[in-house]
Amino acid sequence: MPKVLVIFGTRPEAIKLFPVIRALAAIPGLTVRTCVTAQHRGLLDQVLAIADLVPDIDLDLMEPGQTLDRLTARLLVGLGDVMDVEKPDLVIVQGDTATAMTGALAAYYHKVPVAHVEAGLRSGDIYHPWPEEVNRRIVAPIAALHFAPTDTAAEALRRETIAEDTIHVTGNTVIDALHWTAARVAADPSLAAGLDAIASRFAGKRIILVTTHRRENFGDGMAAIARAIGRIAERDDVAVLFPVHPNPNVVSVMNAILGDRANVARIEPLDYPHFVRALGMADIVLTDSGGVQEEAPALGKPVLVMRETTERPEGVAAGTAKLIGTDEDRIVSDIFTLLDTRGIWPDQPRASSPPLSATARFESQRLAG
Numbered sequence: 001m002p003k004v005l006v007i008f009g010t011r012p013e014a015i016k017l018f019p020v021i022r023a024l025a026a027i028p029g030l031t032v033r034t035c036v037t038a039q040h041r042g043l044l045d046q047v048l049a050i051a052d053l054v055p056d057i058d059l060d061l062m063e064p065g066q067t068l069d070r071l072t073a074r075l076l077v078g079l080g081d082v083m084d085v086e087k088p089d090l091v092i093v094q095g096d097t098a099t100a101m102t103g104a105l106a107a108y109y110h111k112v113p114v115a116h117v118e119a120g121l122r123s124g125d126i127y128h129p130w131p132e133e134v135n136r137r138i139v140a141p142i143a144a145l146h147f148a149p150t151d152t153a154a155e156a157l158r159r160e161t162i163a164e165d166t167i168h169v170t171g172n173t174v175i176d177a178l179h180w181t182a183a184r185v186a187a188d189p190s191l192a193a194g195l196d197a198i199a200s201r202f203a204g205k206r207i208i209l210v211t212t213h214r215r216e217n218f219g220d221g222m223a224a225i226a227r228a229i230g231r232i233a234e235r236d237d238v239a240v241l242f243p244v245h246p247n248p249n250v251v252s253v254m255n256a257i258l259g260d261r262a263n264v265a266r267i268e269p270l271d272y273p274h275f276v277r278a279l280g281m282a283d284i285v286l287t288d289s290g291g292v293q294e295e296a297p298a299l300g301k302p303v304l305v306m307r308e309t310t311e312r313p314e315g316v317a318a319g320t321a322k323l324i325g326t327d328e329d330r331i332v333s334d335i336f337t338l339l340d341t342r343g344i345w346p347d348q349p350r351a352s353s354p355p356l357s358a359t360a361r362f363e364s365q366r367l368a369g
Contacts, residue, residue, distance in 0.1 A: 001031050005088035005112075007079065009037030009061075009099035012174075012291050014047035015272060017094050019176040020117060021053065035082050037061050037075055037099045042246070046271035050181065050191070057082055065248075068131060072098050079106035093139065094118055096132035096290075096311075104139040114139070117173065119146035120153030121290075121311035128309045129290065130216045136311075149173075150314055174291050175298050181276045182299075192277035198265050199281060202239035205263070206339055208232060209282035211289050212306060213245035221326035222250060225288075225306060226257035228331035233263040238339065240264040241278055284338050286331070293321050304334050
């Protein structure tokens, strides 16, 4: 009986892979095993709970303040040991994390084929996003199957001379996860009731949802983001909902610059049902995340991206997202422009449709014959 080993370790990986794991588990005659590295322990566990996933293997490799080189070394050794025990026929990794990169490398060292979910995303700059851009590029020549979410991603793989018959445009599994979770929250509002008090407190205000955690923004960039948030929150008609990433490089800066402000709700990281509700509450999303650039447009929310480049150019081209960097004045100006135009981009059209989910892409291909 063929055995597939699915490896992941962060919250975004779990979100984007649980629809894949559910689909694999429904295939008769296939053994599906899951291995988590717990690269992000607490944030990962939130998704495992809502998706009702219990990993078969939990390496629990997270350490406070771990460096990228130390993390990479521990991941590679730990996942190599897993390969020795599991002896899978195929390894599946997702995205651009250290877990994805080392999972692919460990599989290669054991001569196990690799399938890469969300393959082909490229910014063209090895330091933006850092180290994610290089992680993806390392996986590409190893993988035997490349599941590209968009035609743009597939074309990037072709430019790197990846064999055409290994590239499959699948749509985006994060949209499947988003819709699945939104439906659960709609059916059972208690799953996201933790935001009830904030929704009441900010009733009648325009809500800006903020997420920031990128390594390349640590330092001066994070300080500029904090100052911009403070200025935005001075408007009487605005409230800022800010689930703060637990990384000390984020928390310490926000504590020092923002302090306590009436119009800023700095809260603990949200589990996925609460985050989906927060997206629904927001008028504008301000982020340096990758996945949020895909999730917010699927709910019709304009996104300002605090980065100089993006490996997800489709949103920018379609008008659902705009790159604005981390300049304090630029952030404030673009937020105020969107607020004053009621969320309509004054200088570019809005996209006519959100990103395709994997399910929708499959159905469109089926109908096309």
